[in-house]
Amino acid sequence: MTSGAPTGLSTTRGDLRRNFWRGVWRVLRRKPSRLLGVALMLMFVVMATAGPMLYQRPLPRDPDNFFAPPSLQHPFGTDFQGVDVLSLVVVGSRYVLLTAFITAVITVVLGTGIGLFAGFRRGRLDAVLMRITDINLTIPGLPILLVLSTVWQFASPWEMGLVLGLLGWGALARAVRSQTLSLRERGFIEAARGLGLSTPHIVFRELLPPIAPYIAMNLLMSLILAVWAQVGLFFLGVMPVIGENWGVMLNRAVFDFGAMTTAARLPYMLAPLLALLLLTVAIVLVVDAMDEVFNPRLREE
Amino acid sequence: MKVTRITATLAAFALAITACGGDDDEPTSPDDGDNGAAEEGEVNRGGVYTTIVTQLDATAPPNPFNPDTNSFLGYNAMRLAWVKNHPTDPSDFYPGLASEWEVSDDNLELTVTLHPEATWSDGTPVTSDDVVLSANIAYTRGSGAFILDPGAAGAASDVEVIDDKTLRFTQDPDNPTGEFVNGIMDMTIVPEHVYGDVLPADFEETLEAAQGEGEDAEEARDAVSEAGEEVASFDPGEDISAGPYVLERINPSEALLTRNEHFHNDHLVAPDQVIVRNYDGNEQVWDYLQAGELDSSHFVAVPEDVVQQIEAVPGNEISRTYSPVVAGLAFNQSYEPFDDVHVRRALAYAIDREQMVSVSTPDGGDAATTTSGIHQEVVDEWIGDAVGELDPYEHDLDAAEEELEAAGMTKEDGRWLLPDGEPFEVPIQVVSGFSDWIAAGENIATQLDEFGIESEILTSPDFTVYQEEMAAGDYPLGFWLIGLGPSPYNIFQRLYGQSNGWQVHAGQLSYSEPGEDGNWKGGPETIEVEGHGEINPGELTHELRTADEERTQEIMTILARATNETLPVIQLWDYINTQFSNTDRFITDPPDDARRVSGVTSLAGIWIQQGWVTAVE
């Protein structure tokens, strides 16, 4: 496992950055699917940030036209009271993506922090932290969340993201620690110490940059897992069915509106499902591209 | 599931609390000996009958007193009789193990005769001993007329064995009610030779001590309910049934019942076997129905186009009968501005109930025509011409605006503001999994939003939590079932009972201030009603338990008017009892008044044992 371009202490960072972006572009261009992934990703980000503003509140509806079949006007038909299903998916994307983003941030902060700290400090503290990491990695998060939902309703994306983040930082901490250890083995830290650099400088300027690619990839992976977990939780219906959210749509489609009983109701279920699939595809494609950017060895000759 | 256990639960709730009212058959005279038993018609026998039951638990014992029992009422668990819950006639039953019953003129004595051929599935005859034991068990559970609370109304004071097949029950003459006979006939009967040892040997003495007063009686009552715990967890092992079927085997999703050759009316029982299928959510039932796999089903909420699909399946038939359950939107008047009657009226005018029903439960209910607290099918019967004087609260946005202005609100940029300038917000609390409530609530929120009132639905994770938080006063607005017939008392008890401050302790009515003892509605203790002066709705409701017919109608009229004028609840829709059957394998044809039986959800067992099911040749 090698890290990205070794951060030679003499190279200027501006050069690196330029080289990096050139590399990214090269990688993206080689496979059009990766461009697609990036485009989809951008689309979802726009959807979640600007999308809800496109629709006036309350959402326009046609009360005489409920559960309308897909048409040009309503690509995924309408819901039980005549609201355009596509608009529901767009509006619902905010909770989903915001939660995923919060989860990812918490995962990255905790995972990186704990991993770096453990790998840098070593010793007894490292041992304790790694035991905690093990527990975090092994504990079955979904059943725990279900049980937790009996006392906590996760009404806001912040609460949901916080819990998911707290349950999901283990893998990253593990990876960051082993990266830190490997850098340490290669004499990184001793060299930096020899140069008289302060601890914060070593951690943030020397250790962090080579690990950053792993963190970035992990950020994306935890995005997927967070989307997955929250949509699934709402789908199960154990959680309170509140507001606009793809999981809530899935739950209502299957358990209240009979999407499994009558094919006519399928569009209402397929719309959030399709959104979920596209989001997953987008993230997978971007991860694939990043993998190659950061792991030059994988690049084909 | 939870999701859907709860959906299923609502269906069960709606049906179970039920009973009848309007479309009644002729009341049978209590002592004419015939008691409306099934005619001795011939049925075609044979075949497997498939129906549904909710909350099947494969590990539970076949003990009817177990909360998760695998003794299914009407199939392998029997009562003395099946209570039709006629609104005025307290002794209107279909026969179960009892074939004859006689009520004394003063309603204090009930003599019951068991069917001469009633036999347990192991060949032992059903005798008075079984009934006495079952009555003792009923005391441990406080069910029916078997209540140990001192002073409780309608309690049985004495059980007397006349012979092997005849018993006499006496009601406490100090505090009689009309529900006494129902409370006895409702009793589930278990075999003495199986359950006899479950109760402690000195149980009868304990019971006697418990009926007194003082500390010893307290202790005895504790001992009695402890015995109840034993009864609930008792596992008889093999199923011994006096009903038409015996439990053969069970898996987590289905139970198989086979014919009990010893059943006294076996000649009326058509299917050789019955499969009861479990459902956790209503959508499972839709699937079964659509596949034409169910020979009959009780009420479950079904969306309109699914109903059409089910109807299109060859052989499927639908029956729609009256269901004495009403959905209402209840206010907690401790929250401003819902304490202002103008605000409540404004909301009543602003909600288009027709639209709400058409998008939420078109097949399971009719939009309420007004708010009276009474189901529209029976409201005429109770209050007669006074219905016409009630404000119908038809959808009228202008009227809603006027009312809001009367409450001091103003409209700015299309949004309504409270007198203090804050936006007017209406949070509507519903229960996760109650699909019709959620759809209706969401539609109401949408309608109010379009009218300029900030509104959204909030969901409680399940009904238990919902009830508890509601009782604790956590919700300004929430869905609430009202008009639960059949008895007039039960109809208004949902409005002017404990949830509004009035509760009964040992036969005495007392009032608690809003926020105390489960008074979450927080309405006024007395109401000024046009033409009737100041009334106390809780006291009037309590009086309904014992009032005669004329007084009952008078009280009902006053309460309906009070409800209509002060709107503690906005009546949203009146439930319809929609049931499905399939004619490919069996003809299932119960009379209308047997499509709802008090306390029984899965009704096919009762229909089968009365001979209303016959196999198609």
Add this chain to the structure above:
Amino acid sequence: MKGFARRLAGQLARGLVMVWVVLTFTFVIISIMPGDPVRAEYENLLQQGYSPEQAEAQAAMLHRFRPTGSVFEQYVDYVGSLLRFDLGQSLYSRVDVATVLADAAKWTVIPVLLGTVLSFGLGVVVGVYAAIKRSSKLGDMLTMSGSLLRGIPDFVVGLLLASIFATLWPILPRQGAVNILYEPWTVEYVLSLGYHAILPVATYTISAYGGFILAMKSSVVTVLGDDFILAAELRGMKRSIIFRYIARNAILPLFTVFALSVAAVFSGAIFIERIFNYPGLGMLLIDSIGRRDITVMAGALLLITVAVIIANIVADLFYSVIDPRIRRAGDRV
């Protein structure tokens, strides 16, 4: 071998700590849970047609057993009874929770194992192919299919399968586990079992497959880089021998993935059982949460946790057996 035993002991100790964490978690949840079983019983009775007063009196009577005493005493009691393997009784059926769990577990464990094994076989074969052909379009696509499937949540797979095979083209059941009409363990019974299990097992298989493909591919790629292969190729050894070498060496790490996969699928069973209305531990957990049957809920959570821990321990032990270097790395804290 001594190292192995020490590693096992360490793992077991860690597992116990985790069980303790989950126990404590459950205890805290139960203590602060708003749902009150007495209230639930009350509703239950109302449903059965009791009048509100009767229901209230009876519900209070039935639930005398609510624990009293300080929170600490309750906690000690709670952990103590679990140490004696006493999980209590269901608040509803009054059946021992252990019995309830055993009944549910068989419906989860067998389909989960079956699905994972199928997935393992499929993943290994496709993974080898994807590795060997990794520079070709096909190999690329196979790898991509693995990445995508690994990213697609199991409930999405389940919903798609259900809507295709149970709704649009209704040839497979989405309800129940076996037809009750058949006597247990007759031919029809077994066929009916299989018929009802097709969709759940297929879902398990498809959702676990992505992980296996990717793991197998990377494992094969590593082995392909071995000096042995280079030397063998140079010497012109028979392809079959080379292939056998690759398969044998590349498949070993997969057993670790297998054990971890079982753990993941076990959690995923909650979704799959819900979608296909299939009885099992997941369904039990959901039901018990919905009904606030807290003893069953705690038991189901504990059992799922233990299953996941065991799978992890097995994975870890495989790992240490396969790669002795890990042992050293692990000890070097």
